[in-house]
Each structure stands twice: as C-alpha cells, then as structure tokens.
Amino acid sequence: MRWWIAAAGCALATPTGAQLAPRVTGETVIAQLDAAQHDLAAKAHASSDPQLVATSDQLAHMASDLRATLGGSDATKPVDIIDGRAQARARRAQAAAQRTRAYLDISGGCVGGDARALADALAASVKRLADAEDASKDAQPVIDAVETLDHKPLFALHPGDKPLAFALTGTNLSDAQCADPEVTATDGQGAPLAVQPVITGVSAARIELKLPPSQMLEPGSYVLHVVPKRKTFLLGCVTQPEAVAVVQIAKPLRLSVDYSLTAMCAADPGGAGKSVPLGAGTLPDISAYGSTVSQQIDTTACGDPLSYAVSATVRRADGSSASIGPIVQSANASITAGLPGGLSLNWNPSIHTMFVRSGANTCKGVH
Structure with a gap:
C-alpha cells in the first residue's frame, strides 16, 4: 500500500512550467473551420479544381450552420458540456476542419491519380460529416481522422496483396465497460465488402484495424461504419449512432x-x-x-x-x-x-x- 501511494504521488507531479491545453470551445471549432475553408479555397483557386471548390463551399455552410446552432452562450462553452445535438454538430465540424487541415498539409507532393484520390476522399469525408443526422443522445461518436499505425494521415490506399493496417481516431468510439464496437466496410452505395476489417486494438479515442489484401477492390470510395455501445444506468450497454469514415482506393500505379x-x-x-x-x-x-x-x-x-x-x-x-x-x-x-x-x-x-x-x-x- 505504501508503494501504491508513493507511485500515485509521483504520478500527480507535473514538470515545472507544464501547462494543460485549454478546452476546445464552440468558438474554437468555428475558427478552425473558417481557417481550413479559407486555405482550401485558395488551393482550389490555384489548381482550378471544381471538386475542391465544392468541398470548400460545404465547409463554409458547415461553419454557418454551426454559428446558428451555437447561438447565445453555447459558442463560448467547452464543447464537452454543450447540449447533445449541438455538441455532435460541433464535433463533426471539428472533424471536417481537422481532415481538411491534414489534406492541406500532405497533398503538395501528390500528382495525377493520387492527387485525385486524395481530393475524392476529402470530398466524401466532408459530405458525410455535413449530412450526418443529429441524434438526441449524448456522447455521440465521431471519427475525425484515418491514419497509419504510426500516426500519419491516410486518405487513400493502393490495391495490394498484403493486409492493410490502419487506425480510426475520434471521440466516443468505444466504452471499456461494453463489447467492442461493430466495424463494417461498405462501398460508396452501402453494399458490404467481401472482405471485412478486423479490430486489433480499441479505446474510446482510437480503433486499430487490419483489412485483408485489397487487390480485388475497385478504385473508388469505401466507407467504414463504426457502431459503438455505451454503458448507461439501468439499461446497460446501449447501441449508439454510427460514426463513419471514408477511405479511397486509388487506381493502381502505372x-x-x-x-x-x-x-x-x-x-x-x-x-x-x-x-x-x-x-x-x-x-x-x-x-x-x-x-x-x-x-x-x-x-x-x-x-x-x-x-x-x-x-x-x-x-x-x-x-x-x-x-x-x-x-x-x-x-x-x-x-x-x-x-x-x-x-x-x-x-x-x-x-x-x-x-x-x-x-x-x-x-x-x-x-
């Protein structure tokens, strides 16, 4: 017992000068979305890409809708304590901003079909976040990034004969008191794939997956559907609304x-x-x-x-x-x-x- 108390005391100590990051508010999310939309609009103009223009416009609509949703004092509150529906919209808006920022950071070295695949993945991701239905439940799950296991942004995959390992990150993706979330992969029209991802690791903020070899997948958009459960008083583990993420299968390199x-x-x-x-x-x-x-x-x-x-x-x-x-x-x-x-x-x-x-x-x- 003495050892546990000593260890706990050490854990409470923080380095001199260390500071906690401020809590994210509605105003913070709106600012992130505005900045991402502005920079994407500039890239769309420079590249004359109509799809990027459309995605930029959708981000602008999301920012406008969020301002209306967070009218009054909600905009200055931490997102964690905002009402359930408004909180879900804020989290989806933040996910769209983060996904767009990741795209802007990495797309400079992309040309040809790879550049097209990245833009397609971003467009599909933002559209699904914007079109997601509001639910009254608190703690709605949201996926804000798809990344490699070493935390690099992932938008598209080349078909291959080896298993693919990647991760989904976000909020409320799992509850340790309940079974693992259900994860299914479909094509863009909702038809389940013949090969399905397998969960290799899970937490509330991250799901690590392995997908069998994808050489049979046609180029196009593929959707990962995550349906978690959450422990509630009296009712036990209750199914939550689904969260989705989009990954593009790029055309084979030639x-x-x-x-x-x-x-x-x-x-x-x-x-x-x-x-x-x-x-x-x-x-x-x-x-x-x-x-x-x-x-x-x-x-x-x-x-x-x-x-x-x-x-x-x-x-x-x-x-x-x-x-x-x-x-x-x-x-x-x-x-x-x-x-x-x-x-x-x-x-x-x-x-x-x-x-x-x-x-x-x-x-x-x-x-």
Whole structure:
C-alpha cells in the first residue's frame, strides 16, 4: 500500500512550467473551420479544381450552420458540456476542419491519380460529416481522422496483396465497460465488402484495424461504419449512432516512359559532326514504387560518338504527362535526370542501356 501511494504521488507531479491545453470551445471549432475553408479555397483557386471548390463551399455552410446552432452562450462553452445535438454538430465540424487541415498539409507532393484520390476522399469525408443526422443522445461518436499505425494521415490506399493496417481516431468510439464496437466496410452505395476489417486494438479515442489484401477492390470510395455501445444506468450497454469514415482506393500505379536517344557522331576529317537517331520507344511500365525498368539500345549506327542526347516523357494512367530534355552529355559519361512523379532516368553508355527507377511515393496521404 505504501508503494501504491508513493507511485500515485509521483504520478500527480507535473514538470515545472507544464501547462494543460485549454478546452476546445464552440468558438474554437468555428475558427478552425473558417481557417481550413479559407486555405482550401485558395488551393482550389490555384489548381482550378471544381471538386475542391465544392468541398470548400460545404465547409463554409458547415461553419454557418454551426454559428446558428451555437447561438447565445453555447459558442463560448467547452464543447464537452454543450447540449447533445449541438455538441455532435460541433464535433463533426471539428472533424471536417481537422481532415481538411491534414489534406492541406500532405497533398503538395501528390500528382495525377493520387492527387485525385486524395481530393475524392476529402470530398466524401466532408459530405458525410455535413449530412450526418443529429441524434438526441449524448456522447455521440465521431471519427475525425484515418491514419497509419504510426500516426500519419491516410486518405487513400493502393490495391495490394498484403493486409492493410490502419487506425480510426475520434471521440466516443468505444466504452471499456461494453463489447467492442461493430466495424463494417461498405462501398460508396452501402453494399458490404467481401472482405471485412478486423479490430486489433480499441479505446474510446482510437480503433486499430487490419483489412485483408485489397487487390480485388475497385478504385473508388469505401466507407467504414463504426457502431459503438455505451454503458448507461439501468439499461446497460446501449447501441449508439454510427460514426463513419471514408477511405479511397486509388487506381493502381502505372507509369510509362517514352524515350528518344540521339548521338552526335564524329565527322570524317574536315567534315562536320552529324546527329544520328539511335532509338525511340517506350520502356516497360512501372507498377510499383521502388522498382526499376530498363531497355538496351543498339548504338552501332554511330561508331564514334562525341555526345548523347536524351529526351523522355512520363505518362500516367489518368492520361496526364510531363516531358524533359533533350539532355546532352559527352559520350563517355552517363546521363542522369529526375523525371516528374519521383522517377529518375539514367543512360549508361558503357552498357548501352536506358534505366528508369521509381523512388518512394511522394504522395504522403496514399499508402
């Protein structure tokens, strides 16, 4: 008993100067939502993306509705003590703001289909939060983030042949006095998936899940439905309203690289050098990050090259493309260049081979 008391005393001690964060009020949530909406509107304008414009407008409507809901003194109260319906709206608004902020923080490195998948996931998430029905029950569950197990934001997944592990974070997701919440996965129209997530860890603020291999899932939006139970006086464990989260299945990675290689050949004595095309074509498709493809090129058309010139175009599955070159280098040196989308190209004249390597995924919200 003495040991327990001593341990408890130590636990009560706090570092000098440590401060608790202030409680979140309705005004705080409105400010977060306004800031997220403003920054998303700026990104939508810069990218001319109509979907981001629509999502920004929906955030603005949520902020306006929350101001009306929290009229009077409720706006200055901590969200924890606001009336049940108003509290649920405030928590959903905060979840929309946090999800939008996470999107803004990580979407800068995303291009092509990955960028589209992130924007689709954000739009679907905000719409479901905005359209959720109000319930009279207190302690309504809300999911405010989907993330990897190491706490990185997660918006979309590439189909794969390995199990996927991720987490849902939020409020009132479980009650330790009751059974684990029910978690089901459906497509965007509500049809249950053939493969369902398995709970590997649970608390009131976090549910960790494992999803079987997803290579059979078609690209599109998928919804995770969480239905927790809550212990109440006399009635025992009572089913609560569901909370939902959206994860996008992105299109499989597929990049192709078109190339052309030209040599500047040495001229006969007294003559000028001449440009000789050596080859043009398409390298094998890249379908995985960290992979390398190559193509050997016949250079016998120029027996005494002075220099080589390489041009390349990267094409994505969504039809977008970007080009580089021509890049010129002396014939006894390799040509190495970065390509859009995190690719690197290398022409090795000693073995007459063109290489393209895919680096790590630069889109942090897709895994």
